[in-house]
Amino acid sequence: MNPELDTLRAKANNLPLLPGVYIMLDRHSEVIYVGKAKKLKNRVSSYFHGDHLPKVAAMIDKIADFNVIVANSEFEALILENSLIKRHKPHYNILLKDDKGYPFIRIDRRKAYPVMSVASRHLDDGADYFGPYGGRSVSHEIIRSICRALLLPDCNRSFPAEVGKERPCLNYHIGTCEGWCLPEKTAEEYRARMEQAALVLEGRSDDLIADLREKMEAAAEEYRFELAARYRDRMRAVEALVNRQRVISTAFHDTDALAFCRGALCCFSVLHFSNGDLAGKETVVIDEPIEDDAEAISDIVRQYYLPREGMRPSVILLQTEPEDKEELEAFLSEGNRRKVHLEVPQRGERRRLLEMAEMNASEEILRRTTESRRRSKTLELLQKMLGLEHFPERIESFDISNLGNTGIVAAMVVFKDGKPLKRDYRKFRMKDMPMQDDYASMYQAVYRRFRRASEGDEKFSSLPDLLLIDGGDVHAATACRALSDVGISLPVFGMVKDDRHRTRALITPGGQEIGIQGTQAVFSLIGRIQEETHRFAIEYQRSLRYESYGSELDAIRGVGEQRKGELLKAFKTVKAIRLASLDELKAVVPKNTAEAVYRHFREKEASKNPGLDIQEEEGEEEP
Numbered sequence: 001m002n003p004e005l006d007t008l009r010a011k012a013n014n015l016p017l018l019p020g021v022y023i024m025l026d027r028h029s030e031v032i033y034v035g036k037a038k039k040l041k042n043r044v045s046s047y048f049h050g051d052h053l054p055k056v057a058a059m060i061d062k063i064a065d066f067n068v069i070v071a072n073s074e075f076e077a078l079i080l081e082n083s084l085i086k087r088h089k090p091h092y093n094i095l096l097k098d099d100k101g102y103p104f105i106r107i108d109r110r111k112a113y114p115v116m117s118v119a120s121r122h123l124d125d126g127a128d129y130f131g132p133y134g135g136r137s138v139s140h141e142i143i144r145s146i147c148r149a150l151l152l153p154d155c156n157r158s159f160p161a162e163v164g165k166e167r168p169c170l171n172y173h174i175g176t177c178e179g180w181c182l183p184e185k186t187a188e189e190y191r192a193r194m195e196q197a198a199l200v201l202e203g204r205s206d207d208l209i210a211d212l213r214e215k216m217e218a219a220a221e222e223y224r225f226e227l228a229a230r231y232r233d234r235m236r237a238v239e240a241l242v243n244r245q246r247v248i249s250t251a252f253h254d255t256d257a258l259a260f261c262r263g264a265l266c267c268f269s270v271l272h273f274s275n276g277d278l279a280g281k282e283t284v285v286i287d288e289p290i291e292d293d294a295e296a297i298s299d300i301v302r303q304y305y306l307p308r309e310g311m312r313p314s315v316i317l318l319q320t321e322p323e324d325k326e327e328l329e330a331f332l333s334e335g336n337r338r339k340v341h342l343e344v345p346q347r348g349e350r351r352r353l354l355e356m357a358e359m360n361a362s363e364e365i366l367r368r369t370t371e372s373r374r375r376s377k378t379l380e381l382l383q384k385m386l387g388l389e390h391f392p393e394r395i396e397s398f399d400i401s402n403l404g405n406t407g408i409v410a411a412m413v414v415f416k417d418g419k420p421l422k423r424d425y426r427k428f429r430m431k432d433m434p435m436q437d438d439y440a441s442m443y444q445a446v447y448r449r450f451r452r453a454s455e456g457d458e459k460f461s462s463l464p465d466l467l468l469i470d471g472g473d474v475h476a477a478t479a480c481r482a483l484s485d486v487g488i489s490l491p492v493f494g495m496v497k498d499d500r501h502r503t504r505a506l507i508t509p510g511g512q513e514i515g516i517q518g519t520q521a522v523f524s525l526i527g528r529i530q531e532e533t534h535r536f537a538i539e540y541q542r543s544l545r546y547e548s549y550g551s552e553l554d555a556i557r558g559v560g561e562q563r564k565g566e567l568l569k570a571f572k573t574v575k576a577i578r579l580a581s582l583d584e585l586k587a588v589v590p591k592n593t594a595e596a597v598y599r600h601f602r603e604k605e606a607s608k609n610p611g612l613d614i615q616e617e618e619g620e621e622e623p
Contacts (some may be wrong), residue, residue, distance in 0.1 A: 012045035019077045020070040027064040031088040036081040059092045103139045104129040112187045113159035117141045125559045131203035149237035151178040254314040259357035269361035283364045298322035375418030378521040392466040399470035400441045401537035410445030411537035427540045447484035467492045477509035477548045503530040558596045
């Protein structure tokens with residue numbers, strides 16, 4: 001029995017429900033098995049539960065640890081699995097240790113009429129190779145798909161020998177080929193079209209789509225609508241093809257993809273590619289927050305590759321270009337077998353490799369941090385960003401809600417240790433407020449809350465480490481004035497929203513903005529606090545409207561709480577109940593109740609304001 005089974009089971013249960021590959025290691029850190037999974041958590045955890053066949057049980061008994069690499073899709077997981085099996089030749093992957101591998105698509109651009117063909121392996125023969133792909137049938141289907149999308153020949157005719165010799169085949173007549181065997185078609189046109197096919201295989205389909213769109217729009221401006229339609233159809237066909245196929249290109253002969261992700265921790269993930277195959281993955285976890293992306297990239301690249309002299313890759317893909325790029329390239333190239341280039345890809349397969357590295361860094365952060373530690377780290381980041389003297393264990397947030405000049409209320413929510421503390425939520429109904437005034441309402445709510453605290457009210461005795469106000473610097477300054485009048489000093493910040501009503505920054509009472517969007521964990525926390533405060537305020541305001549019209553139904557004899565609830569649930573508003581026919585009322589409540597309600601509203605000339613059906617919410621109302 002494997003003594004480390006419980007530890008492995010717990011580690012597997014923290015894996016993501018994402019596609020990828022898993023690498024089983026023995027006690028000497030040797031790779032003994034490589035597998036792929038549609039959902040890593042489900043597949044890997046299955047090894048450490050229940051009974052297994054003897055061969056699998058023997059392997060499990062030797063597992064001391066495992067690593068995972070998250071992929072963008074099941075297809076990419078398949079390619080990664082094949083790459084790792086070829087490299088490590090694990091003992092328990094016996095059935096997969098053949099040398100056939102996955103095929104490539106070959107194009108020899110030196111010929112006048114290049115063709116796409118399937119090749120078993122990558123040869124150094126001057127031709128271009130793309131892939132590897134998931135099998136020969138998959139490779140042939142990709143070739144057929146590209147030919148259909150770009151109207152290239154998919155027949156057995158030889159070019160240029162058979163150009164103009166016979167009539168075009170059926171493909172030309174059904175519109176899946178442009179008839180390259182016709183004498184008016186030139187080799188230059190054919191090669192240009194084949195270059196477009198190479199763009200798709202290289203992962204540069206965005207460039208091709210942009211070019212086709214430009215030609216389509218130019219043809220439309222010249223009123224050549226049939227030509228524009230052909231460009232449009234070709235563009236759509238390429239888009240559909242790209243959506244079906246996402247592959248790892250062998251253009252990454254000697255490449256590293258280095259990406260980082262912020263969270264409760266900061267993590268760098270490095271994917272190593274050699275001869276088009278994924279050679280391995282490494283992660284570097286940093287406890288300290290990263291403030292300057294370019295500077296951090298420069299530091300980690302130097303520290304990571306310094307001890308790897310002579311073994312550094314030709315290309316290192318980065319998310320952000322370091323300020324000292326040229327000096328860094330010279331530093332890395334010195335003493336190395338080859339010159340090192342730093343690149344920041346914007347599109348194509350190289351960009352997708354970088355995104356894969358970033359995704360793996362993100363998953364590593366989640367794996368290494370518990371939920372409570374993530375919250376604690378996020379609050380530490382918030383403390384440093386705002387320069388707070390005390391750790392923000394308790395955060396209180398205020399928001400105002402009203403319906404015009406009526407129903408003006410305020411709501412206070414509390415987050416403790418990064419989680420909502422609903423028992424400490426409070427509601428405030430504005431007093432002596434004849435018309436809407438957000439600043440006066442905010443002052444009154446904050447003043448009343450902290451006055452109760454200063455008077456020793458146990459329900460308000462806990463003071464926050466940080467006070468957040470839904471609004472800008474004037475709202476924050478108003479809250480500071482209310483605190484000062486009570487004799488309490490607390491750090492106060494406003495929550496500034498963007499045009500999508502999301503908190504984009506915090507702002508001091510003096511108007512200094514502090515951006516939070518660059519730190520995802522803090523941005524998410526502040527966004528949750530703002531949304532929860534707004535929700536609670538809105539629901540309280542709506543509940544008052546419920547009270548305002550609920551009393552009118554209470555005045556009808558025979559309508560108790562149950563019947564009132566049934567009517568409001570069905571009709572939503574008192575106005576709808578008042579306008580309902582007797583038959584509509586009978587469909588919801590008993591006949592005698594329906595008649596009483598119908599008679600009441602027909603006899604009564606005035607009607608109350610309509611409202612919404614809102615459930616009673618948590619939190620207490622401050623008297």
